[in-house]
Amino acid sequence: MKVTVVGAGAVGATAADNIVRRDIAEEVVLLDIKEGFAEGKAMDIMQTATLAGFNGKLKGVTNDYAATANSDVVVVTSGLPRKPGMTREDLIGINAGIVKSVTENILKYSPNTILIIVSNPMDTMTYLALKSSGLPKNRVIGMGGILDSSRFKYFLSEALGCTANELQANVIGGHGDTTMIPLTRLATYNTLPVSEFLSADALAKISADTMVGGATLTKLLGTSAWYAPGAAVAKLVESILLNQKLILPCCVSLDGEYGQNDICLGVPVVIGKDGWEKIIDFKLNAEEQALFNKSADAVRSMNDVLATLA
Numbered sequence: 557m558k559v560t561v562v563g564a565g566a567v568g569a570t571a572a573d574n575i576v577r578r579d580i581a582e583e584v585v586l587l588d589i590k591e592g593f594a595e596g597k598a599m600d601i602m603q604t605a606t607l608a609g610f611n612g613k614l615k616g617v618t619n620d621y622a623a624t625a626n627s628d629v630v631v632v633t634s635g636l637p638r639k640p641g642m643t644r645e646d647l648i649g650i651n652a653g654i655v656k657s658v659t660e661n662i663l664k665y666s667p668n669t670i671l672i673i674v675s676n677p678m679d680t681m682t683y684l685a686l687k688s689s690g691l692p693k694n695r696v697i698g699m700g701g702i703l704d705s706s707r708f709k710y711f712l713s714e715a716l717g718c719t720a721n722e723l724q725a726n727v728i729g730g731h732g733d734t735t736m737i738p739l740t741r742l743a744t745y746n747t748l749p750v751s752e753f754l755s756a757d758a759l760a761k762i763s764a765d766t767m768v769g770g771a772t773l774t775k776l777l778g779t780s781a782w783y784a785p786g787a788a789v790a791k792l793v794e795s796i797l798l799n800q801k802l803i804l805p806c807c808v809s810l811d812g813e814y815g816q817n818d819i820c821l822g823v824p825v826v827i828g829k830d831g832w833e834k835i836i837d838f839k840l841n842a843e844e845q846a847l848f849n850k851s852a853d854a855v856r857s858m859n860d861v862l863a864t865l866a
């Protein structure tokens with residue numbers, strides 16, 4: 557199987573590194589518009605092969621879409637990251653043009669690929685990629701919820717004093733500072749509800765910290781995060797390439813599920829060789845459904861901005 561990662565910046569290179577280390581793809585291509593940049597990142601990563609013990613191949617190219625031909629999966633990370641004080645939505649003006657042109661170029665050489673959109677504002681960029689590519693809806697997936705859920709489990713683990721691997725917890729809704737919905741009611745610690753161990757106030761703080769998880773790191777780092785985003789991309793790619801059928805929260809096109817239509821938003825889906833194969837449409841309680849509707853309203857108004865861009 558062949559994977560292309562577009563954008564060899566912080567997130568794209570980290571995603572490529574995580575994918576090649578897992579030895580799950582026969583070929584990984586890293587593409588960037590900046591001359592020599594992807595080639596350099598790929599060479600540096602490949603020089604860890606004997607140290608990390610992997611056998612896969614990673615090749616870097618400068619804007620050479622022919623080298624991406626017949627990719628089974630393409631990950632789009634090209635675009636600007638935010639700086640401290642910005643929201644992800646502030647990036648729409650520049651990133652919409654980049655995501656649209658990258659999608660067009662990719663489809664010339666891989667017309668049946670599965671597209672994974674990472675560039676922000678991710679929910680709107682996923683909607684844009686779905687509409688502009690004409691790909692079947694199951695082959696367009698936005699990555700945000702896997703990362704947000706991993707952060708949610710991190711904050712829960714810190715409060716509980718346990719490893720995050722003992723926790724199950726999901727974030728649904730939009731991938732924005734105010735649109736994420738950490739599902740605290742359904743989060744468990746070794747099968748038991750986390751509310752058995754943490755007060756309502758503690759859970760509210762964990763939820764708030766999760767929602768601004770990306771903004772907190774942006775403030776600390778001066779640009780947005782890349783280690784967990786890159787690892788989250790690899791988790792998603794692995795479930796596709798190995799047809800694992802993992803249930804992962806991803807941004808997908810809703811057609812009545814969760815009461816929404818004509819929008820891409822984060823919900824739990826089964827991920828396998830054909831992309832997202834099924835939406836797990838479980839019943840939210842009234843409070844969660846109200847938050848989901850509010851999240852959809854906010855994302856929809858960002859989607860409306862697309863029509864105003866040149």
Ligand SMILES: NC(=O)C1=CN([C@@H]2O[C@H](COP(=O)(O)OP(=O)(O)OC[C@H]3O[C@@H](n4cnc5c(N)ncnc54)[C@H](O)[C@@H]3O)[C@@H](O)[C@H]2O)C=CC1
Pocket residue numbers: 562563564565566567568587588589590593633634635636637638644647651654657658673674675676678699700703731779780781782785
């Ligand atoms: N969905 C998610 O969970 C996450 C999304 N992001 C988003 O991912 C994007 C990338 O973030 P970083 O890697 O930190 O940024 P970065 O600035 O380190 O890398 C972006 C790369 O894209 C390249 N690029 C720009 N236009 C291009 C084009 N037309 N074709 C090919 N390459 C092009 C740039 O040369 C640069 O190397 C940002 O929009 C950021 O907000 C970041 C983290 C998590």
Ligand SMILES: O=C([O-])CC(=O)C(=O)O
Pocket residue numbers: 637638644676703769770771774780781785
């Ligand atoms: O915070 C950002 O802008 C980048 C991102 O989406 C994340 O790390 O969650």
